[in-house]
Amino acid sequence: MSGTSAIEKHTIAVLVDNEPGVLARVIGLFSGRGYNIESLTVAEVDAREALSRITVVTSGTRMIIEQIKAQLDRLVPVHKVRDLTDEGPYVSRELALIKVAGTGEHRVESLRIADVFRARVVDSTNESFTFEMTGSSDKLDAFIRLMEPLGLVDVCRTGAVAIARGAGGL
Numbered sequence: 790m791s792g793t794s795a796i797e798k799h800t801i802a803v804l805v806d807n808e809p810g811v812l813a814r815v816i817g818l819f820s821g822r823g824y825n826i827e828s829l830t831v832a833e834v835d836a837r838e839a840l841s842r843i844t845v846v847t848s849g850t851r852m853i854i855e856q857i858k859a860q861l862d863r864l865v866p867v868h869k870v871r872d873l874t875d876e877g878p879y880v881s882r883e884l885a886l887i888k889v890a891g892t893g894e895h896r897v898e899s900l901r902i903a904d905v906f907r908a909r910v911v912d913s914t915n916e917s918f919t920f921e922m923t924g925s926s927d928k929l930d931a932f933i934r935l936m937e938p939l940g941l942v943d944v945c946r947t948g949a950v951a952i953a954r955g956a957g958g959l
Contacts, residue, residue, distance in 0.1 A: 803844075804870075808866065824853065830948040858872055879951050888917055909922070917940075
């Protein structure tokens with residue numbers, strides 16, 4: 790059996806015009822064809838040229854990923870599409886705010902684990918902490934799993950941002 794039907798996760802960077810409706814068109818491409826978006830971030834990256842960068846983490850078979858890239862490339866406001874997963878090494882990070890409520894030993898343990906993970910306390914009350922953490926999605930997932938039995942209250946995540954390693958740009 791061929792490996793072509795295996796589900797793969799890909800990080801795709803898309804350079805687009807920064808104008809109303811562009812994000813909706815990109816999202817529409819995914820939802821209209823039943824493609825899943827695992828993570829989505831977007832921000833202006835060049836004010837002079839009015840360009841934004843959309844970083845999408847999606848998954849599907851190799852054929853689906855190729856279709857997604859080809860369809861994104863055909864959208865009028867899209868200037869460039871790069872599959873960072875296929876093109877070689879890249880750096881990916883995500884930011885999360887994690888609120889943990891607890892007292893006594895649970896409070897002490899949550900601080901100890903936060904120290905190991907290099908999470909920073911950005912808010913503290915007598916009953917809770919809010920941690921700020923930056924890292925890979927896997928690292929954030931692991932930290933959140935460890936906080937669950939200690940009183941995890943809420944999680945807010947940015948989604949992945951990614952950039953190719955080396956001197957080249959998007």
